[in-house]
């Protein structure tokens with residue numbers, strides 16, 4: 306039976322009973338690896354402005370966008386890329402990547418200067434992202450029976466990086482089968498995503514692709530591989546993809562919360578010592594994990 310979008314957990318963070326909220330976050334992370342939060346403390350107006358400045362950038366003439374293009378010889382991910390094509394996987398989209406936290410990792414060279422408010426809005430959004438991600442990480446840590454700072458500290462404490470991505474998918478009337486982003490799980494710890502009103506995010510659960518219904522002021526939380534591995538499999542990194550919309554331009558703003566590339570990560574020792582279960586995953590430096598996964602090399606034998 307096709308599952309419906311209603312089944313995706315929806316969590317109201319304004320509920321006064323914090324224990325109940327924490328339990329819902331943990332349960333959703335165990336069973337789904339994805340959920341939507343509302344009343345999360347990030348002003349709706351700020352989300353609207355984030356979407357406005359991002360859309361305005363993508364509507365600029367190509368030449369202006371190319372000014373912050375990802376350099377061809379760059380080994381890093383930051384910068385604008387147009388018609389990023391993946392013929393093998395039948396997908397394409399334009400996108401922009403730039404870090405928004407910590408300040409020492411920000412490279413303003415890859416931030417749009419037009420519209421001029423872009424920087425201020427993204428800086429404000431970054432501080433809200435950090436607060437929300439840290440709160441969710443606290444609940445997830447306690448869900449593992451660990452102190453509330455455990456996941457953040459193991460991910461790198463104050464060196465944890467926040468990477469903004471904007472996906473821009475123009476309408477695609479004749480190309481039903483073309484995806485914006487093909488099915489994948491995220492490499493990182495957690496991803497906090499907002500999108501415009503053109504739906505298109507699908508998650509894979511129980512052998513079905515499920516349309517994700519979301520409200521524009523809600524935030525979709527996606528558990529990534531780092532947290533699946535650190536939690537020794539208790540939390541699930543969800544496979545998801547983005548479809549193109551026939552009539553509307555679809556835009557999404559995921560923020561990837563991740564360790565720095567040298568951080569070595571694997572199941573947390575507290576979860577795999579003594580009488581606890583054996584580690585289900587190997588430990589890797591984040592950069593090696595990414596390379597192995599991208600090259601589809603064996604990760605855990």
Ligand SMILES: O=C(O)CCC(=O)C(=O)O
Nearest residue numbers: 472486506546547557559
């Ligand atoms: O556009 C979306 O909703 C999902 C994007 C995504 O999964 C990605 O950029 O990795």
